Amino acid sequence: MKHLGWPSEFDRNSQREWFEGVFDVDERGGGYVIGEQATALLIDLQCIYCAGAFVSVVVMSCTIVDCHLREAELPRNFKGGIKAVFESSAFAQELDWLRKYRNQLVHFGPTQAVTVDDQWGLRERHQDDAMCSVLLVADVLFENPFT
Numbered sequence: 001m002k003h004l005g006w007p008s009e010f011d012r013n014s015q016r017e018w019f020e021g022v023f024d025v026d027e028r029g030g031g032y033v034i035g036e037q038a039t040a041l042l043i044d045l046q047c048i049y050c051a052g053a054f055v056s057v058v059v060m061s062c063t064i065v066d067c068h069l070r071e072a073e074l075p076r077n078f079k080g081g082i083k084a085v086f087e088s089s090a091f092a093q094e095l096d097w098l099r100k101y102r103n104q105l106v107h108f109g110p111t112q113a114v115t116v117d118d119q120w121g122l123r124e125r126h127q128d129d130a131m132c133s134v135l136l137v138a139d140v141l142f143e144n145p146f147t
Contacts, residue, residue, distance in 0.1 A: 015050045018131075022138045030145030035071030038064055038141070045137065054123070054130035055105060055114050061133035062102040065095060065140050073144065090143055094136050101129065 023042070025032065034042075041064045048056045062082075069085050070078065078085075086095035104113035118126070 011052070012050045015052075016046070019046050019049055019134065022134055023141075025142075028142050028145070032142055032145055033072045034141050035068060038068035038071055041067060042137070042141075045134070049130060049134060052127075054126035055119075057130035058098070058133045059102050059105055061130075061137045062098050064137050065089075065098070068141055089140055091136060091139050095140070098133060098136055 021027070041060065045057065045060045045064060048060060066082050066085055069088060074085065074088060082099060083096075086092055086099055089095055101113075114126075
């Protein structure tokens with residue numbers, strides 16, 4: 001781990017500003033129900049994004065969406081798995097990408113989804129995937145405004 005560089009203060013600040021802009025409720029208008037647990041996890045998501053832990057951002061994003069939909073959008077007696085949870089959203093197709101990518105990252109398979117070398121060689125791709133994941137979290141959290 002000593003060889004992995006930390007983001008500069010400039011990078012952390014620009015990433016924080018970008019992240020906070022994505023979740024700016026005033027820009028989106030309306031009001032939203034976001035549960036306590038999803039909100040708490042969202043704080044960790046910002047921390048890991050700003051720290052440059054981009055692969056972890058994908059995993060946490062998937063967790064937050066699952067948590068939010070179960071906590072705030074689905075009936076309390078809902079018993080389905082994550083795939084069924086994600087299918088309840090208008091963003092089901094995009095969430096299917098997130099779920100499959102997360103599964104590749106956390107479940108070892110015939111090919112590795114991420115390697116140590118990828119932390120350097122594919123850093124930009126991982127950041128792009130992280131940004132897509134964060135944007136998707138925001139889309140789902142702000143999917144159903146109330147007036």
